[in-house]
Amino acid sequence: MSENRNADSGETTTGHVWDDDLADYTNQPPRWWMIGLAVSAIWVVVYFVMYPSIPIATSGTFTPGIGLPGSGQWTAIKEMEADQKDVDDVRGKFEKKLKDMAPAAILADKELSEYVSRSGKVLFSDNCAACHGQNGIGTTDKQGLFAPILNDDDWLFGGTVDQIYESIANGRQGMMMAHKSSLNDEEIKALAGAVSQGNPTATPLFTEKGCVGCHGADGKGMQAMGSANLADKVWRFAGTPEGIKYTIAHGVNDPGDKETRVAIMPNFTAAGKLSAVEMKKLAVYVFRFGGGKAADPAPAAQ
Ligand code: HEC
Ligand code: HEC
Structure with missing residues (x-):
């Protein structure tokens, strides 16, 4: 076979030449490239021995003992567990502190309150959102749950973080007796009219019929x-x-009236569903919806 040489450069070619200019030369690839090729060939063997490489049926090689687990015994599960441990170590540090702290102290600690709000979000979705709505926005009256909105600053039982904790830990059940037998239709109508205007004291009945006993002389509630x-x-x-006529006639949570309005906040301690730490997390989380109130200021010295 005759030597194939490029007519211009004199370099050896494989004999494949196109259009006189484009030729297939026989030059060796550069040395760095050959070394790279050799190293990756060796790496394939090392990797094959150390890591699970041959998937067998459904178990693959991820289960040690079946197939080729690899001498390093690496598995995706082990890697996940190691990562989980790192997370637990960080959380453990916080969780330990929370045990002995009052909700107000947790709230005052910026780092801790950030931390509990994050886990509080999950707890709230799981335990509270069904009644109070995601993020405490409330549910519609049609659902008949009458769980109050928690992200406004209007509180039935109080909006300090400790009062919120009380609501969760002990449950709440406001009680207003039905008035259908103690008031006549005219009186109920007059009261409902005044209340619907946001001016309950506009009618003397509000005081005469004892509404003030529970709702206060100004009607602003207690x-x-x-x-x-x-x-x-x-x-x-x-x-x-x-x-409003209906509420006055049938009351709220009145066991003696079958048509009474029902609004019961479950007691989460008795239900055993949540730990004290979880309830503290929730109290801080709910407070941070934005409606929470700082503790009432101490009365000024006389
Ligand atoms: C079964 C429905 C239901 C579930 C579940 C529920 N709540 Fe309630 N919650 C209520 C009702 C109803 C009230 C109002 C009780 C009343 O009017 O006497 C209430 C009241 C409250 C209050 C007092 C609000 C105020 O204005 O003072 C807070 C705070 C609260 N709930 C937080 C929570 C948290 C946090 C959870 C989850 C751990 C939760 N609730 C789960 C129904 C529920
Ligand atoms: C024994 C105490 C008590 C008395 C007396 C009482 N209430 Fe109430 N009332 C309550 C409580 C507690 C609630 C809130 C219940 C809840 O939300 O769980 C309430 C709720 C209401 C509501 C519902 C407000 C809303 O936001 O929907 C109206 C209206 C009302 N009362 C009017 C009256 C009127 C009018 C009288 C006088 C005839 C009266 N109440 C007497 C305790 C009382």
């Missing part, structure tokens, strides 16, 4: 018993005169 503020036009149940 948090100790969760009696709604009737002067703010924010409604727990209904704001129409008809709806």
Whole structure:
């Protein structure tokens, strides 16, 4: 076979020449490239021995003992567990502190309150959102749950972080007796009219019929018993005169009236569903919806 040479450069070619200019030369690839090729060939063997390489049926080689687990015994599960441990170490540091801290102290600690709000979000979705709506926006009256909105600053039982904790830990159940037998239709109508205007004291009946005993002389409610503020036009149940007549006639959580309005906040301690730490996390999380109130200021010295 005759030597194939490029006519211009004199370099050896394989004999494949196109259009006189384009030729297939026999030059060796550069040395660095050959070394790279050799190293990767060796790496294939090392990798093959150290890591699971041959998937067998459904188990693959990820299960040690079946197939080729690799001398390094690496598995995706082990790697995940190691990562999980790192996360747990960080969390453990926080969780330990939370045990002995009051909700207000957790809230005051910026780092801790960030941390609990994140886990609080998950707890809230799992335990509370069904009644209170995602992010505490409330549910529609049609659902009949009457769980109050938690992201506004209107509180039945109080919006300090400790009061919120109380609501969760001990449950809440405001009680207003039905008035259908103690008031006649005219009186109920007059009261409902005044209340619907956000001006409950406009009728003397409000005092005469004892509403003040629970809702206060100004009708603004008392948090100790969760009696709604009737002067703010924010409604727990209904704001129409008809709806308010119904509330007055049948009361709230009155065991003696079958048609009473029902609004019960479950007691999460008794239900055993949440630990004290989880309830603290939730209290801080709910507080941070934006409606939370700083503790009442200490009365000024006289
Ligand atoms: C079964 C429905 C239901 C579930 C579940 C529920 N709540 Fe309630 N919650 C209520 C009702 C109803 C009230 C109002 C009780 C009343 O009017 O007496 C309430 C009241 C509250 C209050 C007091 C609000 C105020 O204005 O003072 C807070 C705070 C609260 N819930 C937080 C939570 C948190 C946090 C969870 C989850 C751990 C939760 N709730 C789960 C129904 C529910
Ligand atoms: C025994 C105490 C008590 C008395 C007396 C009482 N209430 Fe109430 N009332 C409550 C409580 C507690 C609530 C809130 C219940 C809840 O949300 O769980 C309430 C809620 C209401 C509501 C619902 C407000 C809303 O936002 O939907 C109206 C309206 C109302 N009361 C009007 C009256 C009127 C009018 C009288 C006088 C005839 C009266 N109440 C007497 C305790 C009382």
